[in-house]
Amino acid sequence: MFSKVFVANRGEIACRVIRACRTLGVQSVLGFHEVDRASLGVRLADFSYPLQTAPGESPRAAYLDIEQIVEAARKSGCQAVHPGYGFLSERAEFSEACRQAGLTFIGPEPECITRLGDKNQAREVMKSAGLPLVPGSDGPCESLEQALEIATGMGYPVLIKAAGGGGGRGMRRAYSEEELKVGFEQAKREALASFGNDSVYLEKYIARPRHIEIQILADNHGNVIHLGERECSVQRRFQKMLEEAPSPFLDEKTRQAMGTAAVEGARAAGYRGVGTFEFLVDENKNFYFLEVNTRLQVEHPVTEEVTGVDLVCEQLWVANGEKLRLSQDDIVCRGWSIECRITCEDPDLNFTPAVGQVRGLRLPAGPGVRVDTHLYEGYKVPNDFDSMLAKLIVTGSDREATIGRALGALGEFELAGFPTSIPFHRWLLQHPRFAAGDFSTHFLEEEFQGLPDDGTQDLDLLTVAAVVKHQNTPRPSLNGQSANWARSSRLSGLRT
Ligand code: ADP
Ligand code: ADP
Ligand code: MG
Numbered sequence: 001m002f003s004k005v006f007v008a009n010r011g012e013i014a015c016r017v018i019r020a021c022r023t024l025g026v027q028s029v030l031g032f033h034e035v036d037r038a039s040l041g042v043r044l045a046d047f048s049y050p051l052q053t054a055p056g057e058s059p060r061a062a063y064l065d066i067e068q069i070v071e072a073a074r075k076s077g078c079q080a081v082h083p084g085y086g087f088l089s090e091r092a093e094f095s096e097a098c099r100q101a102g103l104t105f106i107g108p109e110p111e112c113i114t115r116l117g118d119k120n121q122a123r124e125v126m127k128s129a130g131l132p133l134v135p136g137s138d139g140p141c142e143s144l145e146q147a148l149e150i151a152t153g154m155g156y157p158v159l160i161k162a163a164g165g166g167g168g169r170g171m172r173r174a175y176s177e178e179e180l181k182v183g184f185e186q187a188k189r190e191a192l193a194s195f196g197n198d199s200v201y202l203e204k205y206i207a208r209p210r211h212i213e214i215q216i217l218a219d220n221h222g223n224v225i226h227l228g229e230r231e232c233s234v235q236r237r238f239q240k241m242l243e244e245a246p247s248p249f250l251d252e253k254t255r256q257a258m259g260t261a262a263v264e265g266a267r268a269a270g271y272r273g274v275g276t277f278e279f280l281v282d283e284n285k286n287f288y289f290l291e292v293n294t295r296l297q298v299e300h301p302v303t304e305e306v307t308g309v310d311l312v313c314e315q316l317w318v319a320n321g322e323k324l325r326l327s328q329d330d331i332v333c334r335g336w337s338i339e340c341r342i343t344c345e346d347p348d349l350n351f352t353p354a355v356g357q358v359r360g361l362r363l364p365a366g367p368g369v370r371v372d373t374h375l376y377e378g379y380k381v382p383n384d385f386d387s388m389l390a391k392l393i394v395t396g397s398d399r400e401a402t403i404g405r406a407l408g409a410l411g412e413f414e415l416a417g418f419p420t421s422i423p424f425h426r427w428l429l430q431h432p433r434f435a436a437g438d439f440s441t442h443f444l445e446e447e448f449q450g451l452p453d454d455g456t457q458d459l460d461l462l463t464v465a466a467v468v469k470h471q472n473t474p475r476p477s478l479n480g481q482s483a484n485w486a487r488s489s490r491l492s493g494l495r496t
Contacts, residue, residue: 009084
């Protein structure tokens with residue numbers, strides 16, 4: 001095994017990777033920008049390495065600087081680099097630069113990332129591997145005329161998608177020829193500005209689909225397995241808010257078929273490491289390949305919880321050239337797991353992000369409760385990065401029990417200093433349609449019009465936290481959640 005791994009990321013995922021290294025007796029070196037000097041990752045890592053940016057440059061640039069990171073990894077004596085998610089994780093040039101420098105990139109080969117990173121190329125590979133695709137253009141749409149012709153052929157609505165898009169960005173719906181005319185050039189311009197690549201293509205806009213994805217794991221010796229599915233249909237603006245495993249929608253036959261399709265797709269692409277095959281599933285349980293994410297996914301913990309497999313350790317083993325120690329038959333999913341993405345966004349203000357200092361923090365605990373976060377009390381959250389600050393992962397014997405447990409954990413979760421998505425998740429988990437598993441990717445559009453006003457959401461968190469601190473009395477809830485929880489559990493009749 002490697003003796004030292006460079007962690008080229010920050011936030012909760014840096015902590016997650018550092019902990020996996022520790023589990024395997026591997027030392028970790030975390031690259032960090034000055035704004036992250038006081039971060040938990042820097043405290044947890046065995047070593048840390050400052051990354052510089054030019055004056056006036058965003059701190060993000062430090063985590064995107066391939067040359068500097070590779071140099072730092074070499075200088076600090078690492079043999080491998082873990083890219084986490086986001087930042088450089090899906091950049092073929094980064095995988096290539098690591099290889100050139102004699103470092104193992106913990107992820108697929110650059111050729112494979114290139115093949116799958118362009119959504120058009122990925123569609124081609126998967127089509128020849130026999131996977132069903134979302135109907136769409138074969139290859140990029142070069143001109144508006146071509147786009148109009150294809151759209152007329154398959155019928156509206158269509159989705160204009162950036163070949164290099166990601167993170168829910170670079171997509172535009174068109175319900176008519178007029179909308180396509182307006183949207184096409186705009187989409188190309190946006191794609192160029194956001195992804196440095198103006199290539200766009202068309203897909204049929206599937207009505208009321210579910211987003212269900214398959215986790216795969218592959219070694220360097222031709223072994224590929226899958227670890228079941230995750231349901232990620234609760235989305236806002238094409239971005240996931242809550243994920244669960246398994247999916248409440250799939251039957252065993254569809255589950256098997258999707259797993260087999262993902263494994264075949266991974267073989268066709270020459271895949272190595274962990275990866276995710278994303279699919280849309282329509283109301284009749286037809287599934288369509290969407291894209292491959294060639295990295296660890298934000299929502300990987302729900303799979304870990306139901307399979308008992310540590311995906312980051314698996315990543316390290318296969319990157320080290322070892323053969324998979326698990327066969328497909330070893331993968332047995334037990335129970336149910338739900339992840340809530342806790343962001344510093346105000347659900348009542350259209351999810352406007354707002355950060356500050358963590359004035360009070362009490363993380364939920366108890367059976368089946370896991371929190372992946374880099375927060376600690378007193379931590380000043382820099383506002384240069386993603387708004388996701390914690391993941392609450394709750395596991396139970398079945399879906400109903402897990403929802404109850406998750407509501408309990410959200411009620412216990414005290415985070416003062418800025419607004420968070422915690423109240424949103426409490427609303428979501430109590431929604432009858434969520435409880436019934438009756439939702440699609442349009443669920444929030446259809447159902448969420450802001451939080452119900454029950455008078456407990458408006459407490460001034462800072463004031464309450466300050467008072468609580470000074471009084472040094474047994475702490476009441478910092479943000480009224482406990483009172484809220486008692487009330488809501490009565491309302492929904494859930495067991496407490
Ligand atoms: P995933 O595909 O892992 O489920 P998303 O689809 O929400 O997660 O995010 C896709 C991309 O968005 C990630 O690869 C990353 O570029 C970015 N992203 C999402 N969340 C974060 C985060 N907390 N920190 C940094 N980047 C993020
Ligand atoms: P990204 O790279 O940004 O993650 P994806 O292709 O994975 O983009 O799509 C993200 C989300 O957008 C999906 O989960 C789904 O909600 C929606 N979406 C994408 N393609 C389609 C489509 N053809 N029809 C309907 N919804 C789609
Ligand atoms: Mg996606």
